[in-house]
Amino acid sequence: MATVGVDLGGTKILVASVHHGKVEDSAKVPTPTGGPESVVEAIAELVEKVGGAKEVGIGAPGQVHHKTGVVVAAPNLVGWGREVPLGPLVAEALGGSVEVRVDNDVNVAVLGEHHHGAAKEADDVLGAWVGTGVGGGLILGGKLGRGRTGMAGELGHMTVVAAGGRRCGCGQFGHIEAYAGRGSLEAEARRRAEEGAQTALVELAGDERMKSSVFAKALDRGDQLTGELIDDAVVALGAGLASAVNLVDVGLIVIGGGLGDKLGPAFVGRVEEAVRSRLWAGSTVRVVPSELGDDAGVVGAAALFD
Ligand SMILES: [Zn+2]
Secondary structure, three states: OOEEEEEEOOOEEEEEEEEOOEEEEEEEEEOOOOOHHHHHHHHHHHHHHOOOOOEEEEEEOOEEEOOOOEEEEOOOOOOOOOOEOHHHHHHHHOOOOOEEEEEEHHHHHHHHHHHHOOOOOOOOEEEEEEOOOEEEEEEEOOEEOOOOOOOOOOHHHOEOOOOOOOEOOOOOEOEHHHHHOHHHHHHHHHHHHHOOOOOHHHHHHOOOOOOHHHHHHHHHOOOHHHHHHHHHHHHHHHHHHHHHHHHHOOOEEEEEOHHHHHHHHHHHHHHHHHHHOOOOOOOOOEEEEOOOHHHHHHHHHHHHHO
16 A cells, blocks of 8 residues: 655645655545544545555644654644644544654655655755745755754744834744735735725735735736735845855755745746845855645655655
8 A cells, every 4th residue: 555645734635645756646625624633534534535555644734743743733723722643643543553654744845845856966955835824844964854843944934124024924023924925915915905005916816815826917917016025025035045044054945835836937036046145156056946836745745754
């Protein structure tokens, strides 16, 4: 039986049987909102649907203790206001003879890129996942760097505006996520629209969530407000990632996540320029787009068993 990767997200659960980094069969459902038990049940059903498993790797949003499979905190999952032993619960639901490993969702996505995607040739890699929020993962010396509590590489909450910065979803000010996360961009766009700014973003999204594709479309149309917001996002990412490079000396940065993927290579190229302009002359740090795209989560989760 196969190795199965699980991408547990705030809105959907994607499960896939993975062989040598390739998705063979996959299935997904909207993430149940009935708390941990309902999520465990959904994962077990999806694993059976893709043919069962000998090993199951799970990428979960939030803080994860990878040695025990315990999700310590997951603010994006409804009803997860306590520690959840996700690994042991999924193993039990699958009959007890299945080995289950759990890690942070962006950690596993970056691991996937390292083993099977854009970062195959590099031993020292920083991944920046630009989605609703901004997550990160770090590979040092060919291995995932998790840090003391599993939160190493979480670059979204690095401060890039030291005073008077925009408010971040976490309650602090001036963080990268406040300038580059899709959720923050939407909040800022709606705030400015209410103040009278004209923007295609509100026209395209209406009252619905302002999806990543909406930002990509508005940017293509030459919408001025979108241009300004993305300019600010590029500056924030450039400053934060350059600081990170100075700290940990990686040679490669991979940009993924919903918004990163939708804005594509043009955006990634601008971030590369912004990073290099803040490093010493002659820096050879490369910034590249994710290769695995939507599959990074499941391929990476399975890669916990590579
Ligand atoms: Zn923050």
